[in-house]
Amino acid sequence: MDPTSDIAAGNERGPVLALLRAHAAREWEMHEREMTAATLRFVETEPTCLWRSCAPGHLTGSAWIVSPDRTRTLLTHHRKLEKWLQLGGHADGEPDLLAVALKEAREESGLARIRAVETAIFDLDRHWIPERKGEPAHWHYDLRFMIEADPAEPLTISSESKDLAWVAVDEVTALNPEESMARMVRKTRALRR
Numbered sequence: 001m002d003p004t005s006d007i008a009a010g011n012e013r014g015p016v017l018a019l020l021r022a023h024a025a026r027e028w029e030m031h032e033r034e035m036t037a038a039t040l041r042f043v044e045t046e047p048t049c050l051w052r053s054c055a056p057g058h059l060t061g062s063a064w065i066v067s068p069d070r071t072r073t074l075l076t077h078h079r080k081l082e083k084w085l086q087l088g089g090h091a092d093g094e095p096d097l098l099a100v101a102l103k104e105a106r107e108e109s110g111l112a113r114i115r116a117v118e119t120a121i122f123d124l125d126r127h128w129i130p131e132r133k134g135e136p137a138h139w140h141y142d143l144r145f146m147i148e149a150d151p152a153e154p155l156t157i158s159s160e161s162k163d164l165a166w167v168a169v170d171e172v173t174a175l176n177p178e179e180s181m182a183r184m185v186r187k188t189r190a191l192r193r
Helices: 004-008 014-024 030-045 097-109 169-175 179-192
Strands: 057-066 072-078 087-090 114-116 123-129 138-149 161-168
Touching (some): 014 030, 014 097, 014 138, 030 123, 057 097, 072 087, 072 097, 072 169, 087 097, 097 138, 123 179, 161 169, 169 179
Parallel strands (some): 057 138
Antiparallel strands (some): 057 072, 057 087, 072 161, 114 138
């Protein structure tokens, strides 16, 4: 299917579908291929996938912020989830998930001078969010983009974070050993070779 046909038909999910189809066409580890296929099916079949009111789950955009030499990444100690993670947030109706990732990166870090390394998805993850006060458990379909920033630029911790820290890429899994973090570490290391 032509990825632009969704856009031409006025489908607000068209930009997301184009990104996902391009990501699906690349070679990834089996787990990411499966999550990409599941995310593509979800976006194709769920008209409200861009909104957090979509009960089964919804789209999020994340920023894997790296230093220019790709040796460090900026992580947030997420206040609600109590984990060190990349920065990011809900699409809230915005079909440009790269724009979501850039907006969240600025809001959650205070960084002003950031740039997308490329417009393609860097990593994709589907993860379960447990039930919390007034919010049922649901899936996050997270499109992640590599964003570059200067570690010397001052940071501002937002209300969503307990802390922010530039961490050596090789030490990320000591803070958060989850596969979704380890996969981004492996991809970043591969870029340095």
